[in-house]
Amino acid sequence: MSDFAGRTFLVTGANSGIGRVAAGALAAGGARVFLGCRTRETAAATADGLRAQAGAAPVAVEILPMDLGDLASVRAAAAAFLARGIALHGLINCAGLTTRSAVSRDGIELTFAVNHLGHFLLTRLLEPALRAGAPSRVVNVASEAHRSAPGIDFAALRRPGSFSGLSEYAVSKLCNILFTRELARRWAGSGVTTYAVHPGVVATGIWRRLPQPLRWLATLSMLSPEEGARTVLHCATAPELAAASGRYYKHEREALPRPVAEDDDLAARLWTTSEALAGLA
Numbered sequence: 001m002s003d004f005a006g007r008t009f010l011v012t013g014a015n016s017g018i019g020r021v022a023a024g025a026l027a028a029g030g031a032r033v034f035l036g037c038r039t040r041e042t043a044a045a046t047a048d049g050l051r052a053q054a055g056a057a058p059v060a061v062e063i064l065p066m067d068l069g070d071l072a073s074v075r076a077a078a079a080a081f082l083a084r085g086i087a088l089h090g091l092i093n094c095a096g097l098t099t100r101s102a103v104s105r106d107g108i109e110l111t112f113a114v115n116h117l118g119h120f121l122l123t124r125l126l127e128p129a130l131r132a133g134a135p136s137r138v139v140n141v142a143s144e145a146h147r148s149a150p151g152i153d154f155a156a157l158r159r160p161g162s163f164s165g166l167s168e169y170a171v172s173k174l175c176n177i178l179f180t181r182e183l184a185r186r187w188a189g190s191g192v193t194t195y196a197v198h199p200g201v202v203a204t205g206i207w208r209r210l211p212q213p214l215r216w217l218a219t220l221s222m223l224s225p226e227e228g229a230r231t232v233l234h235c236a237t238a239p240e241l242a243a244a245s246g247r248y249y250k251h252e253r254e255a256l257p258r259p260v261a262e263d264d265d266l267a268a269r270l271w272t273t274s275e276a277l278a279g280l281a
Contacts, residue, residue: 004031004237008088008133010081010126012036012068012119013095015046018141018199021229022092022236024050027059034064034081036095036122068095068118069104071278078125087133088126090236093119094141096172100165108277109161115172120179121278127187134191135242138183139235142176142196142248147258149174152266154273175270177248177257182267184246193242195235196257198250199228 009026013019014035027033027050037043043063050061066077081088096115104113123130123138130136149170161168180196187194234252235241248257260266275281 004029008032009090010034011092015042017225018228019094032060040065068114088129089133092139098169101160111168116175120274138194140176143173145170146174177261178267193245196248
């Protein structure tokens with residue numbers, strides 16, 4: 001059993017799938033884990049489940065409701081965490097979805113809003129806690145799906161997506177990698193390192209909003225959440241990665257993303273656009 005005693009992590013999407021597995025593994029290792037879930041009810045159920053799973057062993061899990069598709073909710077969650085005065089040693093941005101023809105409460109294409117923009121705002125707002133916890137890490141769960149995105153249509157970010165939602169999902173995963181790269185550049189020397197992760201193609205609730213035929217096809221032959229969490233946990237905790245930052249990992253090893261994901265000009269434009277959309281500019 002790994003020893004994470006004295007360390008604090010925040011995991012988004014902790015109510016199911018990879019996020020729940022990662023949160024459980026960290027808590028079982030002695031970490032204090034904040035469960036970022038869309039509603040207090042789902043977070044409470046997850047916390048109860050993790051405590052029951054641990055049996056007699058004590059686990060330190062706390063609830064932090066946040067709706068990543070609602071920027072006001074993200075701001076409230078970050079403010080609630082910062083008000084506790086807790087140093088943060090790891091932020092795992094795991095929550096995600098793929099959906100079709102929808103926009104967020106803030107008028108942003110919903111897949112981009114949840115998978116990238118909400119996490120971008122959360123990470124930026126939690127910067128004081130991450131710097132206080134340095135050496136600390138930010139892990140952004142991306143995907144090999146980014147390879148089907150030729151770039152980012154910035155004009156499309158303010159209108160509903162396509163019928164299948166798959167092209168928007170690919171763009172959001174490209175954004176996860178570009179954000180990781182730019183975050184590493186801008187926070188160099190801070191003691192906060194950052195990693196983008198392809199967890200494998202995992203059967204989780206991320207596919208729940210796809211039409212049934214597409215959902216059935218998409219989830220055939222997928223990995224379990226336990227298998228998918230391995231590289232996420234590796235990047236969040238492995239001592240040998242302490243000096244690495246801004247890189248892309250799969251199968252617990254560094255990998256090369258598509259060249260567009262290494263475009264520094266695109267990464268910088270995404271950063272400034274995200275600031276404007278999130279009200280940080």
